[in-house]
Amino acid sequence: MRIICFGDSLTAGFQAPTRENPSGHATPYGAWVQEFIGSAGEVLTSGVCGEVTGEMLLRFRRDVLVHRPRIVVILGGTNDLGWNARPDAIMHNLVKLYEQTLAAGGVPVPVTVPSIRVEDSGGNPDAEAWIADHLARRAQLNGLIQEYALAKSLAWVDLFGATADPDSRQLADRYSNDGLHLSTAGYRVLAELVYRDAISHVLAG
Helix, strand or coil: CEEEEEECHHHHCCCCCCCCCCCCCCCCCHHHHHHHHHHHCEEEEEECCCCCHHHHHHHHHHHCHHHCCCEEEEECCHHHHHCCCCHHHHHHHHHHHHHHHHHCCCEEEEECCCCCCCCCCCCCHHHHHHHHHHHHHHHHHHHHHHHHHHHCCCCCECHHHHHECCCCCCECHHHCCCCCCCCHHHHHHHHHHHHHHHHHHHHHC
16 A cells, blocks of 8 residues: 655755754654654655645646656645745646546545644734734635535544644644744654544554
């Protein structure tokens, strides 16, 4: 069984350099997924930093479908949101990725986009409005992802819910070094969710 983790820098495992990790070495979550499934399958990672969903579509057949995967974990949209793309436009591209996977005989696993964190708005109304807008658009996109998965009876992964601070709804400190990308702990959580909420069900079936 071949599993492909597909997406942007969050799939590539990008980490911002820190004092503890000065080189900012990548920690793709697919490596942990491979540990979890052992010899039951092969896990490949296909993540490109900075990529938007339109670019993901352009390389999907070449980088994913030609490998005939059984499962494709799809995480995209963070960069689109950063460029102020509309959630419905982002979802349009994601649906194409999901549907192409299904048409090729694979199982797509939709993943919600994580939150962001801004350390201190300083009480600035403009800054607080910016944060609120970004959180609102993430909530809208993630709602669409969840609705699609439920409508298609697909297993899906709520990365936002697992890594956001329950009070502020911003990305929790322990899961991110820079407020945008995940830390080692964050990528580990993503791997655990993917295995627990999606892949284990396919293996059991």
